[in-house]
Amino acid sequence: MGSSGQNTWKLEDHPKLPKGKTIALVVLDGWGENKPDQYNCIHVADTPTMDSLKQGAPEKWRLIRAHGTAVGLPTEDDMGNSEVGHNALGAGRIFAQGSDALILFQENCALWRRIKYISECFKNGTLHLIGLLSDGGVHSRLDQLQLLLKGASEHGAKKIRVHILTDERDVLDGSSVGFVETLENDLAKLREKGIDAQIASGGGRMYVTMDRYEHRLMNHKCDSLVLCKLLGEAPHKFRNAVEAVKKLREHPNANDQYFQPFVVVDENGKAVDPIVDGDAVVTFNFRADRMVMLARALEYHDFDKFDRVPFPKIHYAGMLQYDGELKLPSHYLVSPPEIERTSGEYLVHNGVRTFACSETVKFGHVTFFWNGNRSGYFSPDMEEYVEISSDVGVTFNVQPKMKAVEIAEKARDAILSYKFDQVRVNLQKGDMVGHTGDIQATIVACKAADEAVKMILDAIEQVGGIYVVTADHGNAEDMVKRNKSGQPLYDKSGNLQILTSHTCQPVPIAIGGSGLAPGVRFRKDVPDGGLANVAATVMNLHGFVAPSDYEPTLIEVADN
Ligand SMILES: O=C(O)[C@@H](CO)OP(=O)(O)O
Numbered sequence: 001m002g003s004s005g006q007n008t009w010k011l012e013d014h015p016k017l018p019k020g021k022t023i024a025l026v027v028l029d030g031w032g033e034n035k036p037d038q039y040n041c042i043h044v045a046d047t048p049t050m051d052s053l054k055q056g057a058p059e060k061w062r063l064i065r066a067h068g069t070a071v072g073l074p075t076e077d078d079m080g081n082s083e084v085g086h087n088a089l090g091a092g093r094i095f096a097q098g099s100d101a102l103i104l105f106q107e108n109c110a111l112w113r114r115i116k117y118i119s120e121c122f123k124n125g126t127l128h129l130i131g132l133l134s135d136g137g138v139h140s141r142l143d144q145l146q147l148l149l150k151g152a153s154e155h156g157a158k159k160i161r162v163h164i165l166t167d168e169r170d171v172l173d174g175s176s177v178g179f180v181e182t183l184e185n186d187l188a189k190l191r192e193k194g195i196d197a198q199i200a201s202g203g204g205r206m207y208v209t210m211d212r213y214e215h216r217l218m219n220h221k222c223d224s225l226v227l228c229k230l231l232g233e234a235p236h237k238f239r240n241a242v243e244a245v246k247k248l249r250e251h252p253n254a255n256d257q258y259f260q261p262f263v264v265v266d267e268n269g270k271a272v273d274p275i276v277d278g279d280a281v282v283t284f285n286f287r288a289d290r291m292v293m294l295a296r297a298l299e300y301h302d303f304d305k306f307d308r309v310p311f312p313k314i315h316y317a318g319m320l321q322y323d324g325e326l327k328l329p330s331h332y333l334v335s336p337p338e339i340e341r342t343s344g345e346y347l348v349h350n351g352v353r354t355f356a357c358s359e360t361v362k363f364g365h366v367t368f369f370w371n372g373n374r375s376g377y378f379s380p381d382m383e384e385y386v387e388i389s390s391d392v393g394v395t396f397n398v399q400p401k402m403k404a405v406e407i408a409e410k411a412r413d414a415i416l417s418y419k420f421d422q423v424r425v426n427l428q429k430g431d432m433v434g435h436t437g438d439i440q441a442t443i444v445a446c447k448a449a450d451e452a453v454k455m456i457l458d459a460i461e462q463v464g465g466i467y468v469v470t471a472d473h474g475n476a477e478d479m480v481k482r483n484k485s486g487q488p489l490y491d492k493s494g495n496l497q498i499l500t501s502h503t504c505q506p507v508p509i510a511i512g513g514s515g516l517a518p519g520v521r522f523r524k525d526v527p528d529g530g531l532a533n534v535a536a537t538v539m540n541l542h543g544f545v546a547p548s549d550y551e552p553t554l555i556e557v558a559d560n
Pocket residue numbers: 029030080081082083138139169170290431
């Protein structure tokens with residue numbers, strides 16, 4: 001079963017488990033398991049529902065791996081993230097993920113020849129590289145940018161402009177300065193070789209360009225870094241990028257992810273290089289969700305989310321193809337992992353009616369990522385995806401409850417409607433607020449997430465259904481950087497080093513509900529189970545056996 005090319009969508013019936021139970025599949029975003037202390041916001045927050053799942057039935061609660069090789073990342077030091085987490089949850093298998101593109105680079109010396117489309121602009125045009133300047137490994141990697149610069153310079157690029165986005169969600173706040181200095185050193189070495197290379201512009205990732213699912217651009221059209229690039233305009237002008245990030249950090253409450261856009265100007269105050277006709281542009285992020293909008297702006301002639309005037313004629317390539325369904329962008333450096341035969345597609349073929357919901361900032365997680373980086377429905381008759389609009393114009397520590405209640409209400413109504421067999425949600429609070437580094441707000445967010453879980457579990461109880469509650473990676477359970485022995489770290493000025501990023505912690509998974517068949521329990525023989533084992537588990541609970549190449553199920557049915 002399961003080989004592509006044949007019509008193998010039909011899943012075998014599970015020998016013991018019935019079909020037809022409504023399953024609520026709840027993914028808490030950024031909700032890991034960690035030792036209890038004051039920086040574990042999940043521990044500090046009042047979370048009676050999640051606590052009761054943990055304490056209630058030991059054979060129905062366990063931890064699973066959500067980082068490193070368990071989700072296709074290169075090493076065990078790589079923290080989990082939503083893309084690889086939801087890919088694994090939905091696909092039931094582990095795929096080598098985007099940050100492995102580095103390895104592909106190293107193996108593929110012919111890369112620049114392969115993308116002649118880009119290098120043919122080197123003779124008369126400028127190469128622009130746009131992306132997240134960070135070694136967080138979630139969206140991009142500094143070492144990949146360095147390889148790109150090396151490759152481009154060796155293959156004839158004479159003029160290179162880098163447009164940087166500063167991070168802080170995957171790395172410590174303030175680290176932008178060091179990353180910019182490193183990049184400036186690399187560019188200085190290229191200049192010594194006669195290549196005109198410099199940083200041309202930048203801004204914080206949350207303020208410019210790395211928007212996702214059309215969240216911010218819909219309302220802040222002019223914030224677009226793309227626009228700044230095209231026009232060479234931005235609210236801030238600096239002579240170089242090191243000066244820019246240092247100055248921007250002086251603003252009260254400044255943090256790297258929210259820097260306003262800046263351009264680097266020459267001695268006459270003129271932007272060093274906007275994008276013009278005949279230039280080549282490469283976006284060097286590998287992760288899709290926050291690059292799709294920019295890719296569309298760079299590639300589509302009829303893009304209308306904001307005004308790009310003027311829209312230059314460029315040759316554009318992405319690090320990866322960001323949307324396999326839309327084939328966007330049409331030119332790319334490294335092939336994306338081909339995530340096919342996802343559980344969502346199988347279940348639709350086997351009559352499972354599905355409802356998926358989250359708010360804008362995480363909507364694609366339970367749809368696009370879940371379905372193997374594919375937009376749209378497999379079958380509009382069998383599926384309904386509902387997006388609740390996220391708050392705009394505020395950082396998430398100001399509205400820490402986000403849309404918890406609204407998502408839970410939609411899920412509740414979908415469950416009570418009896419129109420769906422699977423109701424899938426992402427409850428994002430712990431993660432989105434955790435990324436702000438605001439510990440008090442994250443505690444509020446965790447409580448709100450717990451209340452939302454309760455509302456969904458209550459609805460499942462009413463219809464005699466089953467719940468599966470898990471998370472995609474850690475975040476809110478640890479808000480400080482620690483030394484090897486687990487002690488919180490302080491910076492040179494004695495300030496606690498706040499951890500805004502995800503973690504490498506395992507995440508919980510709980511199953512239950514009055515519809516769960518007697519004897520269902522977690523197996524003991526998959527101790528290393530991870531997110532990719534969840535798909536087969538859920539297929540079982542729908543009454544099916546998973547395809548043989550899926551990671552093994554986490555459950556068994558004990559004879560009573
Ligand atoms: O916000 C994001 O883009 C990432 C962190 O970089 O978080 P998540 O993987 O949870 O979406």
